[in-house]
Amino acid sequence: MFYMLTAIVLFFAxxxxxxxxxxxxxxxxxxxxxxxxxxxxxxxxxxxxILMVDHxxxxxxxxxxxxPFRITAGVIYILLVPVYLIFYTLTQQTSPSKKILLSISEQxxxxxxxxxxxxxxxxxIAIRLEDLCLSGCVKVVEGRYIxxxxxxxxxxxxNIMEHLLGRGIGG
Amino acid sequence: xxxxxxxxxxxxxxxxxxxxxHMITIRWVRPEHLLRSLLSxxxxxxxxxxxxxxxxxxxxxxxxxxxxxxCAGLLSSLVQGLLCFVYVLCIxxxxxxxxxxxxxxxxxxxxxxxxxxxxxxxxxxxxxIVQVRLKRLLGSGDIVEKDxxxxxxxxxxxxFIFDAIAGGIKKCIGR
Numbered sequence: 001m002f003y004m005l006t007a008i009v010l011f012f013a014x015x016x017x018x019x020x021x022x023x024x025x026x027x028x029x030x031x032x033x034x035x036x037x038x039x040x041x042x043x044x045x046x047x048x049x050i051l052m053v054d055h056x057x058x059x060x061x062x063x064x065x066x067x068p069f070r071i072t073a074g075v076i077y078i079l080l081v082p083v084y085l086i087f088y089t090l091t092q093q094t095s096p097s098k099k100i101l102l103s104i105s106e107q108x109x110x111x112x113x114x115x116x117x118x119x120x121x122x123x124x125i126a127i128r129l130e131d132l133c134l135s136g137c138v139k140v141v142e143g144r145y146i147x148x149x150x151x152x153x154x155x156x157x158x159n160i161m162e163h164l165l166g167r168g169i170g171g
Numbered sequence: 172x173x174x175x176x177x178x179x180x181x182x183x184x185x186x187x188x189x190x191x192x193h194m195i196t197i198r199w200v201r202p203e204h205l206l207r208s209l210l211s212x213x214x215x216x217x218x219x220x221x222x223x224x225x226x227x228x229x230x231x232x233x234x235x236x237x238x239x240x241x242c243a244g245l246l247s248s249l250v251q252g253l254l255c256f257v258y259v260l261c262i263x264x265x266x267x268x269x270x271x272x273x274x275x276x277x278x279x280x281x282x283x284x285x286x287x288x289x290x291x292x293x294x295x296x297x298x299x300i301v302q303v304r305l306k307r308l309l310g311s312g313d314i315v316e317k318d319x320x321x322x323x324x325x326x327x328x329x330x331f332i333f334d335a336i337a338g339g340i341k342k343c344i345g346r
Contacts, residue, residue: 004246022344067239072178072246079253086260090337091344096270097304101313101323101330109320115305119297128270129288138278145278146285154272155279161266166198170266171273171295171303 002066006049007073011080014042018088030092032085039081046077096124173233177224178243182250185219189255192216193263202303203310205267206329213255220247268307270300 018035025031050070096119103118104110110118129145132138137151147155162168193212200208224244227233235243265272277295278286305321308314315324 001242019340019343067174067242068172069175069178069242069246070172071175072182072243072250075179075182075250076246076253079250079257082257082261083253086257087333087336087340090333091341095268096300097268097308098330098334100301100304100308101328102334104314104321105323105326105331109317109322111320112301112305115301115321116298119301124270124297124300125274125292125295128274129291132271132274137275141285144285144287145281145291146283147275147278151275151278154275158266158272158276161262164194165263165266166194167267169273169276170268171270171300 001069003050003068003070003073004076007046007077010042010046011039011077011084014038014081015084017042018084030089032088035085035088036081043074043077046074050074094122096122174235174239174243177227177232178247179250181220181223181227181243181247182254184223185216185247185251186254186258188219189213189216189251190258201310203306205307206311206313209259209263213252213259216255217248217252220244220251223247 014035017038018031021034021038022031025034099118099122100115103115107114129138132151133140135150136148137154138145139148140146189212192215193209196208196212221244224240224247228237228240273295274291277291280286281290305314309316311328312324313328313330314321316322
């Protein structure tokens with residue numbers, strides 16, 4: 001459990017460092033890459049600790065506290081990184097389902113036309129098309145949307161997933 | 172060291188079993204039953220690491236006290252749970268529900284000449300988005316319909332929990 005505790009403490013330290021970075025950064029928008037770098041640095045610290053610190057000298061050699069789950073703790077640390085990024089991304093993006101639920105929750109009850117009005121007001125498609133163009137996945141040629149090379153790669157991955165999952169187009 | 176590898180291994184193998192079950196069952200699941208089906212699949216698969224660790228314990232694969240095996244079972248369930256969470260929210264979720272992914276596929280279907288905004292909106296528009304989502308939310312019981320009016324079904328659903336956590340992070344960031 002010593003290793004689990006170390007990994008969890010380091011993960012929360014990485015989250016704190018990222019929050020501090022976001023508060024100080026003059027740039028708006030998502031800082032997901034920054035968290036990736038911070039998480040790698042703290043993973044390095046964890047590896048340093050498990051290689052250099054002989055816990056049995058400090059805590060003894062038996063008991064729950066010194067169970068040797070070094071790799072497990074490291075794997076859990078690595079898996080917690082995307083978990084945090086999922087929640088961090090949600091701070092700046094609103095999915096249509098969440099918007100519908102929050103609107104119904106605020107209003108108490110809504111009709112289909114009220115919900116449609118909320119969806120049209122949010123302009124989900126235009127915002128995302130703009131994002132795709134800005135990220136370089138899609139380009140506009142003579143008023144028509146065309147996939148760029150990176151967009152084609154995403155489409156190929158989606159096709160593979162369609163074969164694997166046997167489900168048609170989502171959205 | 173051996174126990175450590177068993178723990179991670181049991182978690183990864185259980186995740187593999189989850190993926191297999193998920194890939195077989197998801198083909199027949201209707202969009203409105205998607206959330207419920209995924210949840211049942213994840214919960215059922217959470218028992219796998221415990222079963223695997225029990226088999227390893229029964230065959231005395233390594234010399235360790237009982238509490239170490241119990242701990243290993245719990246940790247491997249955690250590894251498997253995290254793998255499922257990341258898969259559902261980072262891979263399957265975007266494939267099934269992301270508007271961006273749907274747009275990429277619609278544009279791809281337009282061929283080398285692409286697609287105009289009008290053509291795109293004739294295939295995929297706010298009405299489609301709302302209809303698909305209402306089906307899913309009604310199916311999962313997150314909202315209920317009474318006389319043509321929609322109300323919240325479960326006040327403690329995933330969306331509200333996720334929103335509360337994201338809200339906490341947003342508050343900390345201060346933007």
